[in-house]
Amino acid sequence: MTKKYLFLFLMMMVSIGFNACQDDNDELRTTILSLTVQSPEEMTDFTLSELQAVFTERNTGEKTLSDPFTGTLMILLPEGTYDIAVQGKISYWINGKRQTGEVKASKESNVVLGEKAVLSLPLMLVIDHTDFLISEIFFTGTQTPEKKQYNGDKYMVIYNNSDEVLYADGLVIGQTDFLTVTKHAYRPDIMAEAVGVDCLIQIPGTGKEYPVDPGKYLVIADNAIDHREYNPQSIDLNKADFEWYSTSLGGEVDNTDVPNMFNLYDRMVMHNRGFKSFILARIPVENEQYLKDYRYHYDYDFVFNGITYPMDGDCYKVPNEWVVDAVNLSVESEFQWIVTSPALDMGWTSCGKVDKDPQRYGKSVRRKVLATNPDGTQKLQDTNNSSVDFIPDATPSLMENK
Structure with missing residues (x-):
């Protein structure tokens, strides 16, 4: 092999190695997010059900829908910045009378990075009173x-x-x-x-x-x-x-x-x-x-x-x-x-x-x-x-x- 072709061969191998390293660095990184919802203020005797969260990545617009949960959610997400919205149902007591309703929570621009992340969102009772x-x-x-x-x-x-x-x-x-x-x-x-x-x-x-x-x-x-x-x-x-x-x-x-x-x-x-x-x-x-x-x-x-x-x-x-x-x-x-x-x-x-x-x-x-x-x-x-x-x-x- 002449020196000219040897040089070209070595340059090609370096390029392949560099690209391989670059591909390794570009692998999708994920985070295990622990999301906890806090009860609505002033409420102690209640039961949550059918909670579901939607995670919208702000840069790509991609949405991830969680499985139903009741209090704490563990979910694997690609690293990114997310808008989070939670909706579900609640059953609660007021002066001996059972009421049912809906709850929601939301928070924008949550940065999710690293192996693990923890977030907590306060729930809000959805009032259907329109006046x-x-x-x-x-x-x-x-x-x-x-x-x-x-x-x-x-x-x-x-x-x-x-x-x-x-x-x-x-x-x-x-x-x-x-x-x-x-x-x-x-x-x-x-x-x-x-x-x-x-x-x-x-x-x-x-x-x-x-x-x-x-x-x-x-x-x-x-x-x-x-x-x-x-x-x-x-x-x-x-x-x-x-x-x-x-x-x-x-x-x-x-x-x-x-x-x-x-x-x-x-x-x-x-x-x-x-x-x-x-x-x-x-x-x-x-x-x-x-x-x-x-x-x-x-x-x-x-x-x-x-x-x-x-x-x-x-x-x-x-x-x-x-x-x-x-x-x-x-x-x-x-x-x-x-x-x-x-x-x-x-x-x-x-x-x-x-x-x-x-x-x-x-x-x-x-x-x-x-x-x-x-x-x-x-x-x-x-x-x-x-x-x-x-x-x-x-x-x-x-x-x-x-």
Whole structure:
């Protein structure tokens, strides 16, 4: 072999060896990933099932689907950077009642390298509620240092418990005409189909003027002023989102920086002992048509000392299918019945133990937190049972940092 051909042969062998080493270095590297899911916050008595994870490699777009698992997953993945999404089912208990639902978890840009990797994702309960909830009602008001009742500082909080931006335009708040502490056989009985209300106040707007992000809320105030200027034991409602100001009430101050609710029917005067209940609704017809077509006249028999007195009354009715949320209020010593269909609310909540309980002042009813999302927003409990969904005699949210 001449020197020329020997040199070419050696160069070829070096090239083959180099390429072989290069191929060895380019072999697919894999990682054993241990993925654990954490239970939704506030939940202890539960069972997970049918969990499944999808791993999407961000550079290639390739997806890997796991086998079903219940808590911890071991899976072999090519090294890379992954977006991870988990979905599954959950069975859990709330105050002795079993509930079922779905859970999910997700996290982007997870770097998976080396022989082994460990990741943990918090699960979030999937709430199928697609509209607003009443999350708090401060109906009791406050007392002055002289133990006198102070008026005007009541409020309600409306919460977006969904996963989407919702628009509050046109929402109505109604207070029931019937009392939870006095039961009569009203004729006609419309409770299975509608709720009788003694007032309706409406959020203004043409459709998309008042967006509310998931996990955010609106404060609807009686009188949106800093009430501490008149009663040091009261609260500042100057930053409320809306107020139900009424020109017919003498002495009220209209905060021109806070939009007024529209008085669709009568004016809101919250019952400060909790004898009436509240609904949140969307009315799918024009206001004029509603006021024309949905008046409710009823009669009933009032019995006193064995004598029956025929009675009647008038209010408006809101069909149950229009009701977004309902919260029944009462007081323990006086409760007689729920004044909505059980399909809307099968329980009730309260402040105070007896009628005219002075301990009720400065207390509200607040909906329980079911879970906290990874972004810090909360999912509120909604089983259509105010007896288990609400905290009675709670510290009002606007008093916590007073």
